[in-house]
């Protein structure tokens with residue numbers, strides 16, 4: 157029998173990573189995960205833990221002993237390992253810089269030796285302070301100064317993008333950059349700041365939903381399996397190589413509306429509590445007012461447009477989120 161193709165997923169024990177791993181196994185690939193569990197959890201891979209096609213190395217990418225061996229036979233790499241979450245970024249900026257810069261360099265260097273295609277997971281944060289109604293891949297990026305730790309994340313991921321493009325140009329490495337916008341669903345933890353799992357947990361406990369700032373800032377929340385579908389299609393698309401793509405939903409909602417929607421849909425007794433940014437994060441914290449992707453490019457190259465409605469996303473996530 158023909159040996160199955162091997163796909164590497166760094167950060168495969170993370171929120172998006174674990175859904176991607178399940179999907180790739182279901183598609184018939186062997187999957188090799190490298191994850192240091194800094195923000196991921198082995199529990200996230202519970203459903204596939206016994207699958208003989210899954211291999212796991214619990215180590216940082218740059219120190220993984222298995223990765224060079226896997227890379228020699230790999231068909232493709234999804235590089236999702238990164239330090240994420242606004243709260244974590246504000247609390248531990250040294251860790252964020254190190255993790256995002258060194259680990260990506262290690263992946264690109266190894267992949268370049270064998271010309272293994274890499275999909276780099278980047279972030280909508282790279283658009284920074286831009287006040288545009290809709291972010292396009294070719295826009296200029298306006299990132300705040302280093303005196304604000306928040307921008308550490310954007311800047312380190314943007315450097316990852318430049319590094320990926322540099323490997324494409326100088327070493328001919330097939331790379332695709334996916335700028336992932338707010339993605340939500342089962343297994344996302346609220347521990348590092350993400351809003352929806354926090355709201356759902358609070359609503360289930362009839363506790364206050366803490367809305368930061370005036371609550372009029374908006375986001376578009378994408379169902380995690382839609383994000384995974386987009387990533388898989390991009391990786392398969394040879395024409396997408398060497399390019400940057402937005403990945404996300406375009407259904408926009410303010411955080412205050414989101415809080416009210418969660419309360420209503422879950423039939424909760426919770427109320428909304430406004431919390432000033434300075435108390436929520438740190439004095440001088442800057443939030444982004446709007447963040448909506450233009451996804452015409454994703455649609456053109458892959459034929460896929462995330463469409464799962466927000467109400468369904470909230471209900472499905474709440475059904476899967478265990479009480480804590």
Ligand code: UDP
Pocket residue numbers: 242338349350351352354355366367368369373375411443444447
């Ligand atoms: N937010 C909030 N309450 C929380 C966590 C977050 O009001 O408990 C706000 C946050 O300030 C931001 C939005 O919700 O305006 C989305 O935050 P998240 O950290 O999920 O994503 P990002 O800021 O990266 O878009």
